[in-house]
Amino acid sequence: MISRIDLRGSLDDPRDLLPRADFDVAAALETVRPIAEDVHHRGVAALIEITERFDGVRLESTRVPAEQLAEALAELDPKVRAALEESIRRARLVHADQRREGHTTQVVPGGTVTQRWVPVDRVGLYVPGGLAVYPSSVVMNVVPAQEAGVRGIAVTSPPQKAFGGRVHPTILAACALLGVTEVYAVGGAQAVAMFALGTEECEPVNMVTGPGNIYVAAAKRYFAGRIGIDSEAGPTEIAVLADDSADPVDVAADLISQAEHGPTSGSVLVTDSVALAEAVEAELKAQVARTKHAERVAEALGGRQSGIILVGDLEQGLAVVNAYAAEHLEIQTRDPHAVAAKVRNAGAIFLGRYTPVSLGDYAAGSNHVLPTGGCACHSAGLSVQTFLRGVQVVEYDREALAGIAAHVVNLADAEDLPGHGDAIKARFDWSVPGT
Numbered sequence: 068m069i070s071r072i073d074l075r076g077s078l079d080d081p082r083d084l085l086p087r088a089d090f091d092v093a094a095a096l097e098t099v100r101p102i103a104e105d106v107h108h109r110g111v112a113a114l115i116e117i118t119e120r121f122d123g124v125r126l127e128s129t130r131v132p133a134e135q136l137a138e139a140l141a142e143l144d145p146k147v148r149a150a151l152e153e154s155i156r157r158a159r160l161v162h163a164d165q166r167r168e169g170h171t172t173q174v175v176p177g178g179t180v181t182q183r184w185v186p187v188d189r190v191g192l193y194v195p196g197g198l199a200v201y202p203s204s205v206v207m208n209v210v211p212a213q214e215a216g217v218r219g220i221a222v223t224s225p226p227q228k229a230f231g232g233r234v235h236p237t238i239l240a241a242c243a244l245l246g247v248t249e250v251y252a253v254g255g256a257q258a259v260a261m262f263a264l265g266t267e268e269c270e271p272v273n274m275v276t277g278p279g280n281i282y283v284a285a286a287k288r289y290f291a292g293r294i295g296i297d298s299e300a301g302p303t304e305i306a307v308l309a310d311d312s313a314d315p316v317d318v319a320a321d322l323i324s325q326a327e328h329g330p331t332s333g334s335v336l337v338t339d340s341v342a343l344a345e346a347v348e349a350e351l352k353a354q355v356a357r358t359k360h361a362e363r364v365a366e367a368l369g370g371r372q373s374g375i376i377l378v379g380d381l382e383q384g385l386a387v388v389n390a391y392a393a394e395h396l397e398i399q400t401r402d403p404h405a406v407a408a409k410v411r412n413a414g415a416i417f418l419g420r421y422t423p424v425s426l427g428d429y430a431a432g433s434n435h436v437l438p439t440g441g442c443a444c445h446s447a448g449l450s451v452q453t454f455l456r457g458v459q460v461v462e463y464d465r466e467a468l469a470g471i472a473a474h475v476v477n478l479a480d481a482e483d484l485p486g487h488g489d490a491i492k493a494r495f496d497w498s499v500p501g502t
């Protein structure tokens with residue numbers, strides 16, 4: 068079962084001692100390269116063959132027909148529809164609030180720099196569908212793109228053998244609820260290649276976002292630069308920072324909730340309480356036996372990416388969680404606000420007993436597409452900002468340019484780029500003192 072790592076009294080940098088998944092995206096680039104080249108050369112024919120190989124489905128076309136979207140929405144269970152609608156409503160509230168106004172800075176009289184925020188023209192949104200399917204990830208991808216003002220939104224998700232080779236009907240219904248009409252039945256690296264390169268059936272996009280397995284992450288890395296990408300959102304992780312006030316039943320349930328995503332998911336408890344660690348270990352045993360996906364949960368909890376880390380006090384616990392940079396960090400301590408104020412690295416932080424990660428997965432209003440594998444120390448989860456580009460609009464009048472001309476000419480000369488200076492001089496009868 069879950070291993071224990073005792074860091075009490077250790078002065079070592081915790082980074083090397085932390086549990087981490089074996090998620091070697093660089094190595095997976097070797098698998099992605101021939102897939103990308105095949106899609107580049109043969110387009111839809113390649114997508115059909117690759118999909119047959121990896122998903123066991125023979126597609127007639129990669130594009131999902133409009134009737135399938137309408138049918139999926141008509142047949143959607145009303146309880147699931149109501150839940151999706153509330154999830155969308157809350158996500159819209161939060162993401163609409165993230166919109167940025169442009170602003171103008173007056174640098175000198177007659178000289179301004181205006182910051183404009185411009186949405187990406189066309190995006191491809193990846194919704195995973197391997198071991199589990201993720202209609203909620205439709206909401207988490209589409210809502211920020213829509214709130215940013217992106218005009219061209221395409222969604223892709225793997226076709227499901229169990230559903231006659233169609234995309235999962237709840238994913239289709241979620242697209243229909245959000246007004247997305249361009250949907251593809253393609254998964255894995257080939258889906259990212261389709262979006263990046265374009266095919267006979269799909270116009271190329273400017274950016275691909277969304278979570279996925281190692282092939283999806285590697286394909287995003289492969290095409291990065293040609294297209295924009297969001298952070299690498301791989302196998303789900305949860306870290307719980309808890310003291311002896313936490314309820315072991317809740318903590319175990321939350322660790323299991325994210326282990327349920329698959330055998331590579333990481334579940335980590337960081338605590339200064341031996342009594343809590345022991346109680347959580349006992350709870351995990353009891354709860355795993357009762358949970359539906361016991362096999363994959365047990366594999367995830369027993370993997371090198373999971374563990375219970377004992378620390379001397381919460382300060383050391385904070386050093387550990389900051390080094391770990393979890394996708395999701397729960398704080399289950401007496402004063403979660405004070406502890407959270409000291410957290411620097413986490414994809415999202417969940418405070419107190421009544422804010423479990425699974426609330427955020429579906430309906431807190433926050434986004435669940437978050438950086439994993441330690442990437443939270445440099446990257447953020449999906450938001451409206453992901454889909455916006457800052458464009459600076461610069462305007463100086465004659466006097467304002469004259470006021471800085473000598474400095475520009477001198478810097479250009481210092482870089483031995485006199486043509487730059489000449490472009491300034493050309494605008495004046497050049498006799499600026501001091502140059």
Ligand SMILES: NC(=O)c1ccc[n+]([C@@H]2O[C@H](COP(=O)([O-])OP(=O)(O)OC[C@H]3O[C@@H](n4cnc5c(N)ncnc54)[C@H](O)[C@@H]3O)[C@@H](O)[C@H]2O)c1
Pocket residue numbers: 098118121122194195196197198199201204225226253254255256278279280281282283300301302303328329331332394435436437438439
């Ligand atoms: N971080 C986040 O925000 C977040 C959110 C939701 C899910 N997730 C994670 O996303 C991941 C989803 O992974 P998944 O596999 O279930 O679904 P997926 O849709 O990412 O991948 C399935 C696709 O992988 C391709 N594939 C399978 N085996 C292959 C092989 N050997 N070679 C090349 N391609 C292959 C298939 O074409 C298939 O369509 C999970 O790890 C889950 O934890 C993360």
Ligand SMILES: N[C@H](CO)Cc1c[nH]c[nH+]1
Pocket residue numbers: 201203204303325428435436437
């Ligand atoms: N925990 C996943 C990554 O944040 C998101 C998810 C979707 N469905 C259930 N969970």
Ligand SMILES: [Zn+2]
Pocket residue numbers: 303324325328425428
């Ligand atoms: Zn989840």
